[in-house]
Amino acid sequence: VENEKESKITMKKKEDCQPAVFIPVDRLPEIQEARLKLPVLAEEQVIMEAVRENEFVVLCGETGSGKTTQIPQFLYEAGYASAGGIIGVTEPRRVAAVSMSHRVAKEMNLSTGVVSFQIRYEGNVTKDTKIKFMTDGVLLKEIQKDFLLQKYSVIVIDEAHERSVYTDILIGLLSRIVPLRNKKGLPMKLLIMSATLRVEDFTENKRLFRTSPPVISVEARQFPVTVHFNKHTAMEDYTGEAFRKTCKIHRMLPPGGILVFLTGQAEVHSVCRRLRKAFPYRGSVQHTDAEDTSEELRKFKKVNKKKTVSLPRIDLDNYSALPVDEGDEDRQAGIDDDAEEGSDLDLDLGDNPEDAEEKADPSIPLYVLPLYSLLAPEQQAKVFRPPPPQARLCVVATNVAETSLTIPGIKYVVDCGRVKKRFYDKVTGVSSFRVTWISQASANQRAGRAGRTEPGHCYRLYSSAVFSDFSLFSEAEITRRPVEDLVLQMKDLNIEKVVNFPFPTPPSSEALVSAERLLVSLGALEEPPRQGRMVDMERARLSCPITPLGRAMAAFPVAPRYAKMLALGRQQGCMPYVITIVAAMTVREIFEELDRQASSEQESSKLAGRKARFVQMRRLWAGQGPSLLLGDLMVMLGAVGACEFAGCMPSFCEENGLRYKAMLEIRRLRGQLTNAVNAVCSDMGVCVDSKMAPPTESQVVCLRQIVLAGLGDHLARRVQAEEMLDPKWRNGYKTPLLDDPVFIHPSSALHKTLPEFVVYQEVMETTKMYMKGVCAVQPDWIPKLIPQYCHFSGPEKNPAPWYCPHSGRVRSQQQSTFFRIGWKLPAIEL
């Protein structure tokens, strides 16, 4: 009787929340057939029942089990998109949001106007959209406009295991929004999807969910993967080792795709080249270099083979940039893997690995494709298509292939065990890309890629002893990066006490304190009181309310320092330039990498020629006169201006060392920022004039001041000869937070000029600590524009502000001219 009673209660509950409709979907037979093989299909009822009965549900299933493509379809069929709201799906990566929306539209036989996507720069959402894929950042912005997200009846947070910062925050916010909606009689559901079983941070977190949400795991490993460890601990030369292992697999093992995991673009290219050389492919499909940015470019090259392409005349005659050690935005993940060690397919390479190259049999076709996040989308899409007949597919990838993209037909995985990650120094803000060991979860996730279509093998280029030293899981991103952008966004959502926010994993209090401090000094938050009890002051420091300037800044989809520049951009018609500079600084690496390794002498001389030309172009863009002082930002401005002047053609980028993809992104971001600026200050009416004229002399001065106001905490002063105690300081710059010197990179526009005071975009540590995005500023601007970073001394004789090499601060006695920069100021008076 007890049981019956209970089941009646659940029955009633079910009826209550069950959408009454079933929306039929007309799929093609071959799609339907492929779907039936996916593990989540078998669990459809269980999943949908859990969703009906609970506000929050967590779904775990290995990559490739069908979560992203199928769950939105289940929800659609169950009527969640027809009850007055739509289905929203968030992805941490743009590439996933776009490609998954296309895939789902195709599977459902619906137009992209119904299954749509929205990412930072673009989207195809219409009024008929029922399923909307978007990046997590896009949904966060929507919450700012409508806290209850009334458009949606269900939100699916995908790839939650990646622990991307926005995903974490969305989960925190939705843990409050969903109950609020249901209380108001506007039913809403949240489904969190993870590729790993490690979801305790969400489920066992009492601050997030008072009662733990149900966790449904989908059994997904279709085929076992045998893991082979290296006998020797770990090779230094893991790219060489990866190459040799791949050669051996290709020569000795049965058909099946090979997926090689490396850490960065340069490594991927080098291994691709070596493999293509070892196994030249003579099929109908030609290998194309990844540098070719698009189909269009190839066509262009064909047409223009004989003609020499002459540069269009460019009015902007100024600019240089800094090849920064580029890293892939790699994220980590993991699953449990029960594959065993050792088998008959163990390839013993331990003792004489060198011979593999010589013995390679070039008659076996190997179809080699690179895959990394900066690769042009057309090139990325190639990995989904079947390889040419009889050829073996070999994808050489960075971490992007770990969870977000499932490449069909992979039977062998070669795992170098490393990942390139961005590290931030919490105190100094210096960032660097470093290659580190992956976590055990990541290693298992990588191995899992081999068992998708048949039993597979994973060759780890490290020993089991090294593996057991790996950390179990990778850290949440929020604990590793600065959080000032998040704090500003949250303050704009009126979450004043960010410390109390239900983060799945809270950021360190250090990070929160420094974020609030930066935002206060940018004028985005009100200053905390300087008087009162110590405890109260401490508390107030972590709960400063947002200012009107802060609200304006939060409306711009860029980091607070750049948002500040935009907020000040209305001086002297500078806004279009500020927008362009900010867009260029926000987009990763606009210049082609110059320091690529050449594989042959012929290629090396070709590369040297290109490099010389690019360097020359950058010098041209930087100019000579006053514009040179805008430094690397002038180079960016000139590159964008010149590129737009030439019609933003792939050919122009190719000729001048610009990344075509970056240029397109800048163009989109300029449009988006212009709209945002017009929305914030409706009286401005800024237009996107892609072919803007170069800035005038006085505009250049103004731009440098605006940049100083935004990057005030990134001020550096050249060390004077008399202060130079140690030769390591030669040509070095002193910054407030670092003990060691930072330098202007040889490729910077200001490398020869060495101005006394500069501001920089960021410091990257490569061989030395180099400033990236350097711009010269005048000392007398400093106390006026960034007084918050100055010590003001008494009315002494010395009238000029000076820079204290010990505290790193600028001193000045010009207290009388001290004023704060506010959003409303018509112009910066100097």
Ligand code: ADP
């Ligand atoms: P999960 O989200 O669980 O990792 P997905 O839903 O992304 O799984 O993938 C399910 C299946 O759909 C996989 O077999 C994958 O290879 C296939 N798939 C995904 N995108 C495409 C595509 N664009 N073309 C062909 N197959 C695809």
Ligand code: MG
């Ligand atoms: Mg997925």
